[in-house]
Amino acid sequence: MAAPSIARSGFFWKLYGGFLALILVTACLAGWRIDAQVERNTSAALDQSLANTTVLLEELARPAVLHPPAAADFEERIQRLGRSLGTRLTVIAVDGVVLADSEEDPARMENHGERTEIVSARSSGAGSGERRSATTGVRTRYHARAITSDGQLVGFVRAALDVTSIDAQLAEGRWAIALGAALAALVGLLVAWPIARRTTAPLAQLADAADAIARGRHDHPLPAEGEDEVGQLARSFRTMSTELEQRVATLAADRNKVLAILSSMVEGVVAVDVEERVVHMNATAARILRTDAGRSVGRRVWEATRVLEVPRILEDARKSGRECRAEIRLDDAASATSVELFASPLSGASGENVGAVVVLHDVTELRRLEGVRRDFVANVSHELKTPLTAIRGFIETVLDDEAMPRDVERRFLQRIRDQTGRLTALVQDLLTLARIESQEARPELQPIDLVRSVRETVERFAPIAEQKRVTVTARLGDPPLIVAADEEGLRQIVGNLLDNAIKYTPAKGSVEVRLVAHEREVQVEVADTGIGLEPRDLERIFERFYRVDKARSRDLGGTGLGLAIVKHLALTYSGSVSVDSAPGRGSTFRVHLPLCSVTADP
Ligand code: ADP
Numbered sequence: 001m002a003a004p005s006i007a008r009s010g011f012f013w014k015l016y017g018g019f020l021a022l023i024l025v026t027a028c029l030a031g032w033r034i035d036a037q038v039e040r041n042t043s044a045a046l047d048q049s050l051a052n053t054t055v056l057l058e059e060l061a062r063p064a065v066l067h068p069p070a071a072a073d074f075e076e077r078i079q080r081l082g083r084s085l086g087t088r089l090t091v092i093a094v095d096g097v098v099l100a101d102s103e104e105d106p107a108r109m110e111n112h113g114e115r116t117e118i119v120s121a122r123s124s125g126a127g128s129g130e131r132r133s134a135t136t137g138v139r140t141r142y143h144a145r146a147i148t149s150d151g152q153l154v155g156f157v158r159a160a161l162d163v164t165s166i167d168a169q170l171a172e173g174r175w176a177i178a179l180g181a182a183l184a185a186l187v188g189l190l191v192a193w194p195i196a197r198r199t200t201a202p203l204a205q206l207a208d209a210a211d212a213i214a215r216g217r218h219d220h221p222l223p224a225e226g227e228d229e230v231g232q233l234a235r236s237f238r239t240m241s242t243e244l245e246q247r248v249a250t251l252a253a254d255r256n257k258v259l260a261i262l263s264s265m266v267e268g269v270v271a272v273d274v275e276e277r278v279v280h281m282n283a284t285a286a287r288i289l290r291t292d293a294g295r296s297v298g299r300r301v302w303e304a305t306r307v308l309e310v311p312r313i314l315e316d317a318r319k320s321g322r323e324c325r326a327e328i329r330l331d332d333a334a335s336a337t338s339v340e341l342f343a344s345p346l347s348g349a350s351g352e353n354v355g356a357v358v359v360l361h362d363v364t365e366l367r368r369l370e371g372v373r374r375d376f377v378a379n380v381s382h383e384l385k386t387p388l389t390a391i392r393g394f395i396e397t398v399l400d401d402e403a404m405p406r407d408v409e410r411r412f413l414q415r416i417r418d419q420t421g422r423l424t425a426l427v428q429d430l431l432t433l434a435r436i437e438s439q440e441a442r443p444e445l446q447p448i449d450l451v452r453s454v455r456e457t458v459e460r461f462a463p464i465a466e467q468k469r470v471t472v473t474a475r476l477g478d479p480p481l482i483v484a485a486d487e488e489g490l491r492q493i494v495g496n497l498l499d500n501a502i503k504y505t506p507a508k509g510s511v512e513v514r515l516v517a518h519e520r521e522v523q524v525e526v527a528d529t530g531i532g533l534e535p536r537d538l539e540r541i542f543e544r545f546y547r548v549d550k551a552r553s554r555d556l557g558g559t560g561l562g563l564a565i566v567k568h569l570a571l572t573y574s575g576s577v578s579v580d581s582a583p584g585r586g587s588t589f590r591v592h593l594p595l596c597s598v599t600a601d602p
Pocket residue numbers: 496500501504528530531532533541546547548549553554557558559560561562563564587
């Protein structure tokens with residue numbers, strides 16, 4: 001048992017203080033009783049001794065009192081006897097006149113007839129008293145006895161002792177008793193110390209152990225498990241500590257699991273208590289709300305985040321006891337985020353409200369995709385409607401005018417055919433896109449020699465280029481370059497790029513198709529000397545239906561889907577696309593494809 005524990009142990013000091021008080025009270029009581037008894041005994045012995053003396057003195061004094069002339073040397077005898085007994089002796093006549101005194105001259109002494117002890121002796125034969133002597137001036141104890149002769153009272157004898165010396169003896173005795181009591185108290189205290197220590201040490205140790213457990217430490221030593229109550233307490237305490245440790249460990253493990261789940265969640269989670277203080281905020285929530293999770297815990301939720309919809313929906317859920325839902329947009333200079341909020345009230349074990357939790361779901365990408373889909377449907381509808389309206393107009397014109405000349409009618413029919421061609425191209429491109437994007441209908445990838453595929457496509461476009469008076473050259477190299485793709489897809493990639501390059505390059509311009517092989521990838525480059533693109537268009541050029549000049553594209557038979565198809569095909573082959581261009585200086589479109597290690601069959 002460590003000493004500091006004893007010093008701090010209130011129980012020890014209470015017990016020891018109790019011992020101390022008990023010992024002191026007992027010593028005082030015993031001292032007081034002994035002192036009283038000694039005083040009583042001394043007083044009784046004194047009285048007895050004085051009484052005995054007066055019995056003897058009576059016999060001695062009777063003749064002198066009865067026959068005063070015979071008492072010539074009587075006074076001297078009394079003085080001698082008084083000196084040898086160490087007691088003052090007095091003989092008094094029946095009328096109170098002092099006849100003889102062992103210490104004073106009787107002639108100078110006043111009448112003693114009214115002294116207390118004489119009055120008592122007159123009435124009852126003997127009497128005592130204690131007072132300061134009028135003759136000697138010291139505190140004196142007296143005992144008087146009547147002298148009778150033939151039944152007649154003839155005088156009194158009196159013995160007296162100075163009691164100051166006896167008082168001094170009694171005081172000395174009292175000191176001895178007090179010293180003895182103090183010694184007994186000291187011995188008692190010395191004996192009580194180890195007893196109190198032995199009794200309180202295990203309890204103090206248990207108190208220290210309980211303190212340590214409260215601070216989460218279970219390694220504090222416990223008292224030995226004896227058979228007494230303290231031993232039983234120590235045993236129960238040890239069992240309780242072990243169980244508590246196990247439960248705390250289980251709870252901590254469960255809590256860590258929950259925290260791990262919460263922190264790895266894609267959704268943000270914020271939980272508050274009834275006072276709207278944040279009790280948990282995971283990393284995702286902190287990122288979405290642009291705050292710090294660690295510093296938010298313990299603070300009011302409206303202090304933790306500036307997004308006021310969060311405290312509002314938490315309060316709604318808590319007060320209504322129902323789930324609440326909302327969607328908010330968080331805009332800042334860098335980005336715009338759409339967040340869906342689901343708040344639920346939190347209930348305690350007995351169903352009482354203990355707070356609320358809100359789950360934040362970042363739906364920015366979802367909303368963007370919804371927007372893309374909406375735009376796509378609107379674009380498709382618009383693209384379909386334009387040629388259909390034109391076709392309907394042409395047909396109605398022909399039908400309404402029965403006298404229309406044959407050549408005019410043919411021109412209308414040719415326009416109808418052109419518009420139908422546009423519709424067909426559009427539907428074909430849409431189908432191609434749908435096929436690329438659908439998992440099931442996607443063609444299987446196989447090793448294909450890019451050199452051969454590109455060469456065939458370039459050759460296919462030779463008549464069109466010639467017609468537009470655009471020179472097309474190919475720099476493909478000889479060794480086969482194998483990529484994982486499908487034949488039709490590769491043809492479409494190179495075909496769409498080449499088609500655009502020829503379309504957007506004026507007559508006398510040139511187009512070059514190159515294959516640039518690197519260690520792991522190959523670039524299909526289609527460079528033209530055409531009209532080029534503004535920097536602002538470069539970012540959006542691969543979006544569906546994005547066209548720099550809509551009318552021009554339509555006139556040239558474009559659908560606005562060609563580059564989107566190129567991009568999606570490249571992605572399907574685990575590749576990517578890029579473009580370099582400047583207005584009036586031509587464009588270079590690149591498709592980056594990973595090279596296969598497999599060598600294709602020649
Ligand atoms: P389109 O069918 O209209 O050609 P694309 O998706 O193939 O659609 O191309 C989208 C737009 O990109 C075109 O409308 C055109 O404005 C621009 N574009 C494509 N290729 C070139 C190029 N080689 N030079 C200049 N502009 C181009």
